[in-house]
Amino acid sequence: MSAVSEDMLVAYADGELDEVNRRRVERAIADDDALAERLAAHVALRERLSGHFAPVAQEAVPDRFRALLEPQGAADNVVSLSDVREKRSGRLWTSWGMGAAIAASLVLGLGLGRSMNGEAGPVGVSGGKMVAQGSLAKALDTQLASAQGGSDVRIGLSFRAKDGGWCRSFEGAAVAGVACRDGGGWRLEQAVPGSGAAGDYRQASSGDARVSATVEALIAGDPADAAGEKAARDAGWSNLN
Amino acid sequence: MAFESELLALVPRLRRFAASLSRNAADGDDLCQAAIERALKSRAQWQEGTRLDSWMYRIMRNLWTDEARARQRAAKTFAPEEEGAHVGHAGDRDIEAAVELSDVARAMAKLPDEQREVIALVLVEGLAYKEAAEVLDIPMGTLTSRLVRGRGALLELLGEAA
Numbered sequence: 001m002s003a004v005s006e007d008m009l010v011a012y013a014d015g016e017l018d019e020v021n022r023r024r025v026e027r028a029i030a031d032d033d034a035l036a037e038r039l040a041a042h043v044a045l046r047e048r049l050s051g052h053f054a055p056v057a058q059e060a061v062p063d064r065f066r067a068l069l070e071p072q073g074a075a076d077n078v079v080s081l082s083d084v085r086e087k088r089s090g091r092l093w094t095s096w097g098m099g100a101a102i103a104a105s106l107v108l109g110l111g112l113g114r115s116m117n118g119e120a121g122p123v124g125v126s127g128g129k130m131v132a133q134g135s136l137a138k139a140l141d142t143q144l145a146s147a148q149g150g151s152d153v154r155i156g157l158s159f160r161a162k163d164g165g166w167c168r169s170f171e172g173a174a175v176a177g178v179a180c181r182d183g184g185g186w187r188l189e190q191a192v193p194g195s196g197a198a199g200d201y202r203q204a205s206s207g208d209a210r211v212s213a214t215v216e217a218l219i220a221g222d223p224a225d226a227a228g229e230k231a232a233r234d235a236g237w238s239n240l241n
Numbered sequence: 242m243a244f245e246s247e248l249l250a251l252v253p254r255l256r257r258f259a260a261s262l263s264r265n266a267a268d269g270d271d272l273c274q275a276a277i278e279r280a281l282k283s284r285a286q287w288q289e290g291t292r293l294d295s296w297m298y299r300i301m302r303n304l305w306t307d308e309a310r311a312r313q314r315a316a317k318t319f320a321p322e323e324e325g326a327h328v329g330h331a332g333d334r335d336i337e338a339a340v341e342l343s344d345v346a347r348a349m350a351k352l353p354d355e356q357r358e359v360i361a362l363v364l365v366e367g368l369a370y371k372e373a374a375e376v377l378d379i380p381m382g383t384l385t386s387r388l389v390r391g392r393g394a395l396l397e398l399l400g401e402a403a
Binding site: 006050054 | 245252253254256257266269270274345365366385393395396
């Protein structure tokens with residue numbers, strides 16, 4: 001009965017829709033709570049899965065792989081697969097528990113906008129829109145691309161959209177994308193799975209092609225330089241600034 | 242040399258992909274090692290200027306598919322022995338795996354392989370649909386229909402379907 005198919009909802013949650021279709025989905029979920037909940041479930045599922053497996057990519061590279069790929073390991077340090085299989089003796093892998101805990105906190109935070117005890121996840125659904133919350137909202141409010149500090153979210157570009165409002169691209173372990181100022185908060189124009197790994201070789205600035213495409217579609221003129229970014233932040237990202 | 246160091250930089254993502262395909266982290270690391278050994282042997286087939294990560298995902302996925310097929314064949318051919326082995330192992334590995342498996346891993350394990358690999362590439366690895374379709378060598382329409390079915394099954398299994 002709905003004008004928006006499950007395929008479109010899924011593509012929205014995966015950051016694969018162009019702007020026109022994103023608007024279509026947003027209009028549809030604004031008048032349809034069941035559809036909005038289904039979308040929130042798809043967003044939560046992606047966060048839960050990427051959060052669950054993210055700790056694997058954050059671990060230091062185990063010696064068995066270094067031995068295979070580092071120059072000095074080539075000759076006699078190589079550990080063959082069968083050696084490893086023989087040596088292994090029922091070790092438990094603690095990170096799974098940790099991953100599950102992280103995933104659980106993300107899912108709780110998402111819980112369709114309910115506020116729960118403890119940390120909120122980075123993405124919520126409010127008024128039929130995906131919005132930033134928790135540490136992501138804080139990073140978007142205050143963090144400068146020129147001074148990222150030790151934050152777990154990296155800010156990419158800050159720029160004016162064609163409607164005059166401020167938007168910022170960002171990348172975190174769980175989620176990356178583009179958020180635009182909307183009232184006192186940040187509406188997510190796009191959310192795609194994050195890098196997963198703090199030590200990932202990919203630079204946040206090089207980013208995801210889908211995020212770049214969204215920036216290209218939204219931006220009016222050039223992105224703000226460091227001074228412009230700071231001035232905009234100090235003015236609370238007001239579009240009058 | 243550049244080839245090895247580029248591969249080394251990819252290891253965190255390759256281990257993550259392997260973990261999402263395998264039933265536990267140890268099996269994942271075995272798969273990851275097998276993929277790296279295969280890549281080192283067939284490095285001549287990698288074309289410089291193309292994406293090493295896509296090539297590695299493809300190698301790993303093909304190894305995983307071969308292994309899964311071999312397991313299924315073995316299970317069909319040696320069903321009685323397999324059952325016996327199952328009972329015999331109940332004291333260690335199976336119980337360990339049951340304890341170790343989280344809800345997410347258990348739900349992933351229930352997906353058909355063709356949905357699981359799509360979920361792993363798109364939701365866990367964060368590939369764009371187009372990139373994932375290229376790794377798997379399937380048309381976009383096939384990719385999206387497997388993705389939608391896999392997502393639906395996971396929502397049901399994980400009880401998030403509201």
